[in-house]
Amino acid sequence: MAAAAPSSSSKGSLREDLTCAICCDLFREPVMLPCMHHFCKPCISRYWRGTLGPVSCPQCRKEFHSKQFQTNFLVAAMVEKVRATTSDSYTKSLEKKLREMMESHRQRKENFILGVRKDKDLINVINRVGTDIKTRIKGEFQALHQILEEEKTSMLEQVTREQEEQLEKVQRHLEASESAITDLEENMQVLQQFSSAVDNIEPAELPQLRPFSHVDRVHHFDVDAFSNRYLAPLQYMTWRRMFKSLRPGLSPLTFDVDTAHPSIHVSRDKTAAVECDFMTQHACHSKRFLQCVNVLAAQSFHSGRHYWEVEVGSSAKWDLGVASEAVDRRARVKLSPENGYWTLRLRNRSEYWAGTQPWTRLQVSCSPQRLGVYLDCDERKVSFYNADDMSLLYTFKNGPRGKVFPFFSPCISDGRHGLQPIKLLHHPAESLHG
Numbered sequence: 001m002a003a004a005a006p007s008s009s010s011k012g013s014l015r016e017d018l019t020c021a022i023c024c025d026l027f028r029e030p031v032m033l034p035c036m037h038h039f040c041k042p043c044i045s046r047y048w049r050g051t052l053g054p055v056s057c058p059q060c061r062k063e064f065h066s067k068q069f070q071t072n073f074l075v076a077a078m079v080e081k082v083r084a085t086t087s088d089s090y091t092k093s094l095e096k097k098l099r100e101m102m103e104s105h106r107q108r109k110e111n112f113i114l115g116v117r118k119d120k121d122l123i124n125v126i127n128r129v130g131t132d133i134k135t136r137i138k139g140e141f142q143a144l145h146q147i148l149e150e151e152k153t154s155m156l157e158q159v160t161r162e163q164e165e166q167l168e169k170v171q172r173h174l175e176a177s178e179s180a181i182t183d184l185e186e187n188m189q190v191l192q193q194f195s196s197a198v199d200n201i202e203p204a205e206l207p208q209l210r211p212f213s214h215v216d217r218v219h220h221f222d223v224d225a226f227s228n229r230y231l232a233p234l235q236y237m238t239w240r241r242m243f244k245s246l247r248p249g250l251s252p253l254t255f256d257v258d259t260a261h262p263s264i265h266v267s268r269d270k271t272a273a274v275e276c277d278f279m280t281q282h283a284c285h286s287k288r289f290l291q292c293v294n295v296l297a298a299q300s301f302h303s304g305r306h307y308w309e310v311e312v313g314s315s316a317k318w319d320l321g322v323a324s325e326a327v328d329r330r331a332r333v334k335l336s337p338e339n340g341y342w343t344l345r346l347r348n349r350s351e352y353w354a355g356t357q358p359w360t361r362l363q364v365s366c367s368p369q370r371l372g373v374y375l376d377c378d379e380r381k382v383s384f385y386n387a388d389d390m391s392l393l394y395t396f397k398n399g400p401r402g403k404v405f406p407f408f409s410p411c412i413s414d415g416r417h418g419l420q421p422i423k424l425l426h427h428p429a430e431s432l433h434g
Contacts, residue, residue: 018079021059022047027079031069035062038075097206098195105188112181112215119174122221123167129223130163133230140234151238159230166221173216180213228395232383233307233374237390251308253406253424256298259329261289264410267421270298274421275410291332296323297406297424306375308406308424309387313369315410315420316349322375322382323407324400341407342382342396344371354384354394362394370425373406375399387425 020027022043029041037059039047048055054063134156141152187209194207254270262279266272273295289295312318319335321343327333335341336357343355350367354360370387380399385392408422 015082018075018082026083027075030072030075030079032072032075033057033069034064035060038072039069041069041071044069095195098191101206102188102191102195105184105191108212109181109184109188112177112184115177115215116174116181119170119177122170123174125223126163126166126170126221129226130159133159133227136231137234141238155230162226166226170221176213176215180215183210183213186210224395224397228381228383228392232385232390232392233305233372236307251299251306252426253297253299253308255408255424256287256296256405258285259287259289259405260295261293263293263412264295266295271424271426272421273408273410274419275412276419287329289329291330292409293412294319294323294329294407294409296408300325300403300405301375301377302403303377305377307372309370309372310408311370311423311425312346313420313423314349314367315346315422317345317347317411318422319343319345319355319407319409319411320371320422321355321373321384321407322400322404325403325405335409337396337398337400340400342399343407344384344394352393354396360394364393368393375404377404 015026018026018030020030020038020040020043022039025040027038027040028043030038031041031044032038033044035057037057039058044058047058048067054065055067056063137152137155137159141149190207190209255266255273257266257270260266260273263275264273265276275293287296310320312320321335321341323342324340327340333339334357335343335345335355337355338357341355344362345353345355345359347353352362352364354362364386366386366388368386368388371393372385372387372390374383374385375381376383376399380401381395381397382399383392383395410420410422
């Protein structure tokens with residue numbers, strides 16, 4: 001609790017005790033007579049001037065044989081302290097400190113109010129996203145009918161549990177922030193009361209305040225990460241968990257030979273592509289990649305949702321994803337969204353990267369043999385999955401507009417590893433791990 005400010009009565013009593021009875025002002029060079037009464041040295045000297053014989057105390061009239069007194073340094077120090085604390089400069093300094101403390105508390109309160117507002121907005125976002133996810137999940141599961149009822153219930157509970165966990169974190173932060181605001185408001189009230197009594201404070205001491213409550217930073221909620229775990233190719237993921245194979249299920253892609261770089265050999269059924277040591281004599285075509293070892297699928301997409309899988313085996317490096325129709329196929333360009341490419345890549349056999357600018361390193365627990373690519377043209381998202389367990393690897397949130405093609409690159413081999421083809425899968429693997 002804040003210490004109480006000195007009362008005006010105690011202040012008046014102290015000043016009276018330090019006031020000379022002769023000049024009625026604060027002591028100047030206070031001296032003490034044998035009777036223990038105090039006076040200003042100039043005042044008592046002037047009072048006794050011209051007196052012959054015994055002198056007396058102006059207050060108690062006690063007589064003394066000689067003009068004797070002694071300087072009282074303790075009283076002198078108290079007088080100087082009272083005189084200093086009642087000066088205009090000291091009062092202005094104290095008022096300035098009080099204003100600064102009030103402004104500091106006001107700013108802190110504003111910051112906490114802003115944090116509370118963000119927490120409440122975040123709660124609304126979490127609730128809205130959770131509701132949207134639930135609605136989407138219900139819609140997807142209606143297409144699968146009663147046979148998927150148990151899977152639907154399980155996933156809804158998982159979403160609800162995660163939503164409640166997120167809400168609990170935000171709620172704890174909200175309560176902490178509101179508690180901090182309450183403490184600050186009480187401190188501000190104490191400071192306000194202290195400020196109103198600043199003229200009566202002697203000696204001056206700032207009030208004791210409640211310690212500042214520690215509040216962690218505002219909890220970060222990744223809406224996209226929360227959504228992408230559930231809004232992927234949901235029906236296909238669920239069927240993969242239930243069946244060893246699914247036909248049909250994948251987009252039946254084939255390689256477009258007319259786009260293949262001369263170093264790429266495409267199989268007769270157009271489902272496998274591999275980088276070769278020799279250049280294949282292809283007919284000249286405006287669609288062909290000439291500087292980079294790339295190839296596109298013959299199929300293109302501009303609306304709706306699409307999913308396909310690619311087998312990469314034990315290749316040491318590759319690139320795959322989607323490419324805009326208008327990419328420059330005659331020049332060597334960086335694979336990035338700015339240049340019309342949304343890709344995932346492997347380097348050095350174990351380094352996985354998202355093809356951002358600059359690259360984004362991904363933490364992958366195990367090297368996938370098959371990759372899944374999910375393209376949502378309407379929401380402009382491109383997601384990559386480990387098709388062995390359908391775990392999400394990365395999602396581009398600002399995906400392509402307009403017509404796009406599935407994109408592949410076996411990359412240039414370094415000669416240390418055997419050539420590994422990229423294969424387009426038209427049916428799921430026989431088993432789903434995990």
